[in-house]
Amino acid sequence: MRIVLPYGRSGLEVEIPGDRIEKVLRMRPPRPIADVRGAVAAALENPTGSPPLGELARGKRTACVAVCDITRPVPNRLLLPPIIEAIESAGVPRSGITILIATGLHRPNEGEELLTLVGQEMVERYRVMNHVARDSASHVYLGVAPAGTPAWVDRRFVEADLRVAIGFIEPHFMAGFSGGRKVVCPGLCSVETIRVFHGRRMLDHPLSREGVLEGNPVHEEALAIAKMAKVSFTVNVALDEAKQIVGIFAGALEESHREGVEFVRCYASDAPPRAADVVVTTAGGYPLDATFYQAIKGATAAVPAVKSGGTILLVAECSEGLGSPEFRRLLHDYPAAGDFAAAIARDDFFVMDQWEYQKLLHALGRARVMLVSDRLVHEKGLTLPVPVYARFADALGAALLAHGAQSRVVVIPAGPYVLVSGPDAVPEPCPRT
Secondary structure, X not given: OEEEEOOOOOOEEEEOOHHHXXXXXXXXXXOOOOOHHHHHHHHHHOOEOOOOHHHHHOOOOOEEEEEEOOOOOOOHHHHHHHHHHHHHHOOOOHXXXXXXXXXXXXXXXXXXXXXXXXXXXXXXXXXXXXXXXXXXXXXXXXXXXXXXXXXXXXXXXXXXXXXXXXXEOOEEOOOEEXXXXXXXXXXXXXXXXXXXXXXXXHHHOOOOXXXXXXXXXHHHHHHHHHHHOOOOEEEEXXXXXXXXXXXXXXXXXXXXXXXXXXXXXXXXXXXXOXXXXXXXXXXXXXXXXXOHHHHHHHHHHOHHHEXXXXXXXXXXXXXXXXXXXXXXXXXXXXXXXXXXXXXXXXXXXXXXXXXXXXXXXXXXXXXXXXXXXXXXXXXXXXXXXXXXXXXXXXXXXHHXXXXXXXXXXXXXXXXXXXXXXXOOOOOOOOOOO
């Protein structure tokens, strides 16, 4: 069977023996929205749990609109024009509007990348700025969140009269689902906040995983901090495998996000008939598979589909390499997963970006992970806790050989965008598909 897997910007066609494939897990989304601008405008006028955006903006002198950075496939260029138009039409002067890129601890988005992210019109007409987590002076202290996280949030957002967050909702490997509150925390938070929010104990909680909101400490702490920042309005979208918009959810922070979560939970859920020996997964292509750091989400999403002692075959281009300098040093210092597991168990241990390696440990505790990347395999001095293959056929051959002639394969082309349920789970019918 030939399957095209998302890989970088172009995809990768692979071949898997058809008699080995147990199931291909996929989303079941509705058709893409044809008139996105019209649909966004309608959502702003008829939001969930909130007055219309224009009504909220009336009488305000400043507005800050927070958007996800380049690592997330949010179609900001389509969403921003009607949102900004609604704010400006309500009387907020153009000089008082700031578009703030919620980078979290990621690098800033500048130059051509910035134009790609928000569009030339936004760059030319409005103030577009990057959040900088390491600049303590640019944050406001809002107090301590319920789980003990000190809440330092970008003052450009906190001090604006109107505070709008734009994101998209997908299964998330620690927060249950992305979107909504996560644009603020960790997106607009300082390094002091993030180091506690992404700390070992928070991520080790059994409910800090895909698909779970109730009792998930990561979700609950992010929501608490977003409420402390007094988010005025949110706009979240749902995307299909081609990253086209299939749902728009606007309104109050918590209510509209939950509406979107239930929509995504319905169409993104799928289940294998049984746990597989080998799971072929991806990071969903660009932008998530641009670094190994982000691509790990594809491996963690596959855990419910693989048997204990099985193999997860992660296909990710990693065109920008491993990730941040801190993450690279972490992998260099702890190339063996066991050594890192021992180090992170110490209360005095903390390295920036350790949380992604910590989540990889969770996957490695269930199965072997193999990486297919024709970019990383040629990188000099590479140190990784997983083997790297240049060719998919070689990696698959090694995995099938390890598990024997009767080994079974599950394929998850969209990787972390699919919410994998346990074997034999029956997805509920989606009324809007």
